[in-house]
Amino acid sequence: xxxxxxxxxxxxxxxxxxxxxxxxxxxxxxxxxxxxxxxxxxxxxxxxxxxxxxxxxxxxxxxxxxxxxxxxxxxxxxxxxxxxxxxxxxxxxxxxxxxxxxxxxxxxxxxxxxxxxxxxxxxxxxxxxxxxxxxxxxxxxxxxxxxxxxxxxxxxxxxxxxxxxxxxxxxxxxxxxxxxxxxxxxxxxxxxxxxxxxxxxxxxxxxxxxxxxxxxxxxxxxxxxxxxxxxxxxxxxxxxxxxxxxxxxxxxxxxxxxxxxxxxxxxxxxxxxxxxxxxxxxxxxxxxxxxxxxxxxxxxxxxxxxxxxxxxxxxxxxxxxxxxxxxxxxxxxxxxxxxxxxxxxxxxxxx
Amino acid sequence: xxxxxxxxxxxxxxxxxxxxxxxxxxxxxxxxxxxxxxxxxxxxxxxxxxxxxxxxxxxxxxxxxxxxxxxxxxxxxxxxxxxxxxxxxxxxxxxxxxxxxxxxxxxxxxxxxxxxxxxxxxxxxxxxxxxxxxxxxxxxxxxxxxxxxxxxxxxxxxxxxxxxxxxxxxxxxxxxxxxxxxxxxxxxxxxxxxxxxxxxxxxxxxxxxxxxxxxxxxxxxxxxxxxxxxxxxxxxxxxxxxxxxxxxxxxxxxxxxxx
Numbered sequence: 001x002x003x004x005x006x007x008x009x010x011x012x013x014x015x016x017x018x019x020x021x022x023x024x025x026x027x028x029x030x031x032x033x034x035x036x037x038x039x040x041x042x043x044x045x046x047x048x049x050x051x052x053x054x055x056x057x058x059x060x061x062x063x064x065x066x067x068x069x070x071x072x073x074x075x076x077x078x079x080x081x082x083x084x085x086x087x088x089x090x091x092x093x094x095x096x097x098x099x100x101x102x103x104x105x106x107x108x109x110x111x112x113x114x115x116x117x118x119x120x121x122x123x124x125x126x127x128x129x130x131x132x133x134x135x136x137x138x139x140x141x142x143x144x145x146x147x148x149x150x151x152x153x154x155x156x157x158x159x160x161x162x163x164x165x166x167x168x169x170x171x172x173x174x175x176x177x178x179x180x181x182x183x184x185x186x187x188x189x190x191x192x193x194x195x196x197x198x199x200x201x202x203x204x205x206x207x208x209x210x211x212x213x214x215x216x217x218x219x220x221x222x223x224x225x226x227x228x229x230x231x232x233x234x235x236x237x238x239x240x241x242x243x244x245x246x247x248x249x250x251x252x253x254x255x256x257x258x259x260x261x262x263x264x265x266x267x268x269x270x271x272x273x274x275x276x277x278x279x280x281x282x283x284x285x286x287x288x289x290x291x292x293x294x295x296x297x298x299x300x301x302x303x304x305x306x307x308x309x310x311x312x313x314x315x316x317x318x319x320x321x322x323x324x325x326x327x328x329x330x331x332x333x334x335x336x337x338x339x340x341x342x343x344x345x346x347x348x349x350x351x
Numbered sequence: 352x353x354x355x356x357x358x359x360x361x362x363x364x365x366x367x368x369x370x371x372x373x374x375x376x377x378x379x380x381x382x383x384x385x386x387x388x389x390x391x392x393x394x395x396x397x398x399x400x401x402x403x404x405x406x407x408x409x410x411x412x413x414x415x416x417x418x419x420x421x422x423x424x425x426x427x428x429x430x431x432x433x434x435x436x437x438x439x440x441x442x443x444x445x446x447x448x449x450x451x452x453x454x455x456x457x458x459x460x461x462x463x464x465x466x467x468x469x470x471x472x473x474x475x476x477x478x479x480x481x482x483x484x485x486x487x488x489x490x491x492x493x494x495x496x497x498x499x500x501x502x503x504x505x506x507x508x509x510x511x512x513x514x515x516x517x518x519x520x521x522x523x524x525x526x527x528x529x530x531x532x533x534x535x536x537x538x539x540x541x542x543x544x545x546x547x548x549x550x551x552x553x554x555x556x557x558x559x560x561x562x563x564x565x566x567x568x569x570x571x572x573x574x575x576x577x578x579x580x581x582x583x584x585x586x587x588x589x590x591x592x593x594x595x596x597x598x599x600x601x602x603x604x605x606x607x608x609x610x
Contacts, residue, residue, distance in 0.1 A: 159409060230446040234510070237404060238460035238517055239436025248463050252450040347449030347499065 014065050021058060021074075028053035051082060095328075102325025105318055111326075115284035115301075122315045125323050127286040128301035131201065132330070134290055135280065135297055136270050138205025139212050144262055146209075147216025154217070155224040156246055174214040182210040183275025190279070201290025204280035204297070208269040215268060219261025223254040256342035263338035267331045273299035298327045354420045354437075354520040354551060355380040356401060361415035362580075363393065363400050365408065370396050372580040374415075376570060383543060383552045385562035385589065388572035389604070393581030394555045395443075395525050397572070401553065402438035402523055403431040419520070436464070439519035443526040445506035447498035447513070454494040456509055457481060460517035476516055484512035485542050504535020511542065515550070522546065524554040528561065540565050559605060563593050571601045 032050035035041075041049075055078055063071035105122075113124025150167065158164025186207035190198040227250050235245040251258075281294035282304055305320035356378040363371040371393035378384045386394040399405040400413050403424060417424040424434055447456045457477045461468060468476065477494065481487040486508040490501070498509055507527060514522060524543075528536040543565045546552060556562050562569050570586040585598045596602050 228446070230442060230444060231448060233404065233407065233440075234442065234446045234448070234513075235459070235463065236407060236432075237402065237435055237440035237442075238463065238513065239432055239434075240460070240463040241432050244463050249448055249450075249459075253448075255450075347497075 013067055013070075015070075016062055016065055020061065024054055024058045024061065025050075028057060054078065055082075098321065098324050098328060101318070101321035102323075102328075105322025106325065110319070110322055114286045116286070118284070119311075122319055125298065125301060125319065125326060127284065128296040128298045128323060129326060129330075130286060130288060131280075131295040131297040132270060132299075132327070134288065135201055135204040135208060135276065135295065136266060138202060138290060139208035139269060140262070140266060142205065142209035143212035143216050143265065147213045147265075148220050148258065150213075150217045151220035151224055152246060154221050156242070156250070171214045171217050174210070175218070177210065179207075179211055179272050180274040180278070182207045183278035185210065186275065186279040199279065199281035199294045200292055201280050201287070201295040204276045204295065205290065207275035207279045208272060211269050211272065211275070212265045215265035216262055219264065220254075220258050223257035223261060224250060226257065227253045252345075253347055256346040259338050259341050259345065263334055266334055270331060270334075271299055271327060273303050276300050277303065298323050298330075302327075356521065356551070356553075357416075357418040358401075359416045359418075361397070361400065361413065361417065363396050363405060364412050364414070366410035369580040371400075371572075372575070372582050374583045376583060376586050378551065378553060379568065380551045381547060381549070382567040383547050383554060383565050384568045384570065385566035386553070386555045386570050386572060387557075387559060387562050387604075388581070388584075389574070390557075391581070392572040392574050394572050396581075398523050398525055398553060398555050399440075401521070402440055403434045404440060406431065436460075436517060437519055438521040438523060439514035439517060440523045440525065441507070441511050441514050441527045444530050445503060445510050447501075447506050447509050449497070449499050451498060452495045453481075453490050453498050453501070453509060456498040457512050457516050459513055464517070480512040480516040481509075483515050483542075483546070484508045485538055485545075486512055502535070504531045504538060507531060507535065507539060508542065511539070511546075515546070519550070521551040521553065524552065526555050526557060529557060536561070559593075563589060569593075571596075571598070571604065573600055573604070 028050045029046075031053055032046045035049065036046035055075070058078060059071045059075040062074045110122070110124050111129070112126050114127035115123040115125075116127070150171070154164050154167060158167065186203045187199070189206070190200065190203040231249055231253060232245055235249045236242070240248075276297050277300055280297070282300050283294045283296050287293045287295045302320045302323050305316040305323070309316035358377070359375050361371070361374045362369060374397060386398065388394050396405060401417060401424075405411050405413060413425055415425075419438070423429070448459055451459060454477055455462070457480050458468070458473055461473075461476065478487060478491075481490065486505060489505060490496075490509075498506065501509060507530075511522075511527075528539055531539065540561065543552060543554065547567075554562075554565065566589045568586060569589045569592040571584045571592065572581050573584045574581050585592065585596060585601045587597065592601060593605060596605065
């Protein structure tokens, strides 16, 4: 029987200095810039070449000094960071463009005037802002009860039954409905009910709710599923009826998540253009009554300002950017409100 | 207020699967009855069938009779919600309601059942229940803090307080100490000793010392064989079970030769 010979295994190996990535970065950029300027590339070309040099240089240096695993690690780490950067570029550029072009447009007149009888000068988006808020509010009022109750059926009553699977399938189908089809549906419905050419705020709200309901159902369903069965059983064991258990135990526990889901659904539909174009049309005047007359909204206003800017295109196109900026701010404010509400309503751990 | 439970020839099913077969036993009032047996032998299933919690699992059903105070729990016109108000339950894992404070957790059973309580009545119910669950001194200064902030043992005692606040006839406990440390376990065992003055208590446990410590009677459950349903092997006073059991299998299980 031969004894196992224990070799001395070193637990340390040479490491690159901490400033190595920075050094490689600077060198890559310098090299790429030198090449780029002499060959006349633009800044994009220089950055791309610098990234490629970095992507090769750092792992090679690491392979020579450190070991294979460290080199692979550095290579993959670089790739991950570059991917993150690439993903963020469009977002950053979009925000920069909207803020730089849109923010200067926003002033008191812009927010409080409509476009009625405004010719050849800059007006305001008050009519579209109120329109968007009213239409979205209507859509939310329709979608939240319908969506939430559907989700409650799916989780608490239907569970694995055939009806529930059928509903889940239909909700998934509904998620895929193109928004313009929802607009056509709402328009056709209101034409049937109230005569041809009925373009009113309610029709727009209905069209948007068709898009919202499936999102609310799916997100609320996921949130309700996360509520542990322990809590339901605890409540039943106290002799609490099922409906009351759902209302007083399950829903409060899931409320924060449900609110987040609803906000995401609102954010998803608030920028819809096509269905509103069809279902509630456009106007230059303030219309606060969703039951009669066409109603403008921010996306539709942006669309018309850009496609039909009239005699003085610059003014309306600038206003379109302003409206886009306001739209993004509205969505962000809604998100913030939802986050705060979620924080306040979230189950308390006491820590 | 405590009641005895008479079970005769009870078969418990999950859909077509027979989980527990032919149980007949009498659980005496104002006393602690322990269920022991290997995992999967149907102790918890049987316990849950005593307050109609078994049927909340889709497809689960029961054949046979469970009589409490001369009423059959499984009669056609018995409302399971009423049954559960009379027969409370404490679960394996502590499950206080996360959106409620300690105070609201204790009152949950009453409040959710639409009992209108004056502030003074509510206060006295909370104090009485928390004292009954040996938790009052630890939490009396932070009744409005969330119930989830307590330690595991405290949470379990909060759940017991919540269960006794609705003043049930019977208290079912499904391995109430298995997620707790020895000190919390000892606190809950002391509590069980006190509670049996007023309640009929049924406790499922994997810990045979615990069964020996807290119970007057012990029922030993076992599987009839692999893939066969669980059944009641023997039910006797705890002293007898742990010294001279009637059945060979009980002796083997208790002395640690299997299970």
